[in-house]
């Protein structure tokens with residue numbers, strides 16, 4: 001069983017690193033700048049469509065994308081090999097809303113100024129869907145990677161997710177709506193009576209969540225949870241498992 005668990009984390013990290021390697025292709029599909037450029041011309045660009053899809057998937061799968069497929073997640077999990085310090089989430093989590101809210105308001109404003117959505121163009125600013133098609137694009141992608149790298153190396157584990165990510169709030173909103181309606185979705189279920197409070201799950205969590213405390217309370221729910229399964233696969237007592245359920 002343990003071998004299977006370790007394999008799952010190897011697969012997850014492999015997918016994240018593959019996603020990072022594909023960043024030159026997917027860059028504009030995840031970019032916060034492209035929707036601004038598009039909105040100024042009344043064009044609904046591909047990345048805004050992707051953000052809408054991330055919101056929709058979060059209604060059932062929470063932040064699974066962050067844990068399993070995000071290229072910035074791959075970059076940060078590689079960074080954690082040299083900088084694995086846990087972060088103080090309370091202190092830094094608010095920063096991403098300081099980025100997201102003005103950005104979203106600007107997108108809306110630019111669409112209104114352009115007279116609304118005149119065109120839907122999923123391939124906007126890409127070359128046949130590929131983001132980096134010349135050296136200027138390559139330099140821009142490199143600069144963005146450096147910007148995404150800095151919080152993780154300076155502050156600690158996945159600090160970019162906590163502070164800069166413009167995609168996370170869409171999925172946090174989706175999780176919140178899911179919880180209001182309490183429909184079945186992918187979650188973590190716990191059997192707290194099995195827990196010995198060894199703390200290994202907390203130590204393993206890439207999002208610096210106090211997993212042991214939540215397990216002790218019998219409910220493992222956090223807006224920061226990216227459903228990576230590191231706690232599931234680390235726990236020697238099999239206290240935590242994936243579950244598709246309504247939660248408590």
Ligand code: SF4
Pocket residue numbers: 194195196197198199200201202211212215234235236237238239240
């Ligand atoms: S690793 Fe398992 S046993 Fe240890 S604190 Fe976490 S849930 Fe409890």
Ligand code: SF4
Pocket residue numbers: 188204205206207208209211224225226227228229230231232
């Ligand atoms: S609580 Fe578990 S699944 Fe959620 S981010 Fe932490 S380690 Fe991953």
